[in-house]
Amino acid sequence: MSVLRPNKPDSTPCVGICSHNVGGEVCKGCGRTVEEVCDWNRYTSEEKIEVKRVCQIRLLQFKPA
Incomplete structure (x- = not known):
């Protein structure tokens, strides 16, 4: 869900916790590459x-089972 426009289906999924800067292929905040x-x-x-x-x-793959 977007922090900016949570009710729009095409709004950004960004949650303001970007993990790309630590070398991850997929952001653990929003799930995007x-x-x-x-x-x-x-x-x-x-x-x-x-x-x-x-x-x-x-x-879901990042969440512990």
């Missing part, structure tokens, strides 16, 4: 919604 973060503003609304869906799956 470096490429997805850089390209976010070029994506269509549909692409943003799909990236957010994939991010939710990625973030």
